[in-house]
Amino acid sequence: MNTLSEAYRDHPLHLHHIIPLDFDSVRTVPESHVWPPSPAFEPDDDQSSIPTVDLMDPDAVKLIGHACETWGVFHVINHGIPMDILDEAESEARRLFSLPAGQKLRALRSPAGATGYGLARISPFFNKNMWHEGFTVMGSPIDHARELWPDDYQRFCDVIEDYQKKMKELAETLMHLILKSLDLSEEEISKVVSSGGASTALQLNSYPFCPDPSRVMGLAPHTDTSLLTVLYQSTIDGLQIFKDGAGWVLVSPTNGSLVVNVGDFLHILSNARFPNVIHRVVLKENQKQRLSLAYFYNPPVDSHVSPLALNSARIPLYRSVSVREYVDIKASNLEKALSFIRI
């Protein structure tokens, strides 16, 4: 049992916050999925300045530090993950979400569970449903894969486990560079990036074809709880980040690149130097189903996170918090969670 999933046990959800719509059965958008119009739905599509970090660049530490500080999100290229690993994982995700609704429900996340098929965890905080279905993996996906494909689960498990292994290596490399950019010592870095202890999760996301995309929300605005998230968004647009002064900025997929964003834990650890970027997913007219794979890299669940990179005045902005406690606070308070640990 992945201990991160235990951290969610005390926050059981109602089934109506877990069970997705049977998207194949609807020809119009039900009222439960219509979001109020908002001027912010007209995004500023200028993504020209979202940084790209080349991991082979000798200046990668400086570039990555600057990207985290100015945007909290960047594209990463030369990341070392072969294209066929990304393609295969996407095609297994497609195979899963293409199953009939009744079959997907066999792997439904349980009310107190963290893994399996279902709506995004943030659903109870919004009074409208999102145009989204997800599948969460923590460690081995074998139990849920067996529920989905009793006689044919091995391929899914092999591909997803290989993907997680590669993502973990990449996340460790990225964390190392990021913490170096904060001038942390190797000793401090190794406490945060201890390969044995990290708690991780992989979220497969599907945004099905929608008959009226301007009235729905793919994934509502949120920050990730993680230290960092590595996202593969294949070829279809939809991800937007909120940038002060610029509004919603589209983060378009570029061939084979991955998107990395700063989560709450890295925001705390950097003493608010790196913004935990707010992001959402919107849908466009005549768009096919969109898939994405988000890999969340977190500190060990029983470890504590506190500001390590203090400014010259050495004033920490947040108190130390255990990963378990923060997950707990966030499960009840979502975007207000950080204010509970602010000094």
Ligand SMILES: C=C1C[C@]23C[C@@]1(O)CC[C@H]2[C@@]12CCC[C@@](C)(C(=O)O1)[C@H]2[C@@H]3C(=O)O
């Ligand atoms: C480890 C996790 C992060 C996550 C909650 C989860 O247990 C697994 C799903 C993740 C996800 C994906 C969609 C957006 C998000 C906010 C959500 O509702 O579920 C994130 C969660 C998070 O970052 O807190």
Ligand SMILES: O=C(O)CCC(=O)C(=O)O
């Ligand atoms: O689908 C996307 O592009 C973003 C997904 C996301 O934000 C998440 O899984 O946390």
Ligand SMILES: [Fe+2]
């Ligand atoms: Fe996210």
